[in-house]
Amino acid sequence: MDGFGSDFSSGAGSGKMDTGTIMEQVKVQIAVANAQELLQRMTDKCFKKCIGKPGGSLDNAEQKCVAMCMDRYMDAWNTVSRAYNSRLQRERARI
Amino acid sequence: MENQGATADPQLQQFIEVESQKQRFQQLVHQMTEVCWEKCMDKPGPKLDSRTEVCFVNCVERFIDTSQFILNRLEQTQRTRGTFSESMSE
Known part of the structure; x- marks a missing residue:
């Protein structure tokens, strides 16, 4: 069982990276992955809500709807995050 | 576990x-969401x-409830009806 940790710290051949650099890079990658996830789901949901029959262009009404939908999706995301967090707090307090 | 602690950077492990x-x-x-x-x-x-907003909050609560309910019930059926694979193949 010496795969994961030792792979990181030995870095055979490619030169040793210090822990701080690794942590920074991982954080950036996580942030990018989360932004992509949000973008993808948001596009999906707002396309579904706002574009009925795809026409020759993204018309004014559709653009307005998508803009509003994006804001509401962010609101929803934050509401869900808060609700989940308070649920976790309550469950931790019960134990 | 001990072996790993000796080779891996503890700071990095904690971070991960x-x-x-x-x-x-x-x-x-x-x-x-x-x-x-x-x-x-x-x-x-x-x-x-x-x-x-209330709907979203309730939705989160009930989603977690459902997930826990399913987990508990699966555990129960597993205990009363023998192993999981057996009850699945019935």
């Missing part, structure tokens, strides 16, 4: 543990009205 947990949280938020959006969202308006 914390980040993994944060990531599991975020992932579930993404998932629940998507599910609850379908259940609660009508036409997106100029602001999130309070009725919709």
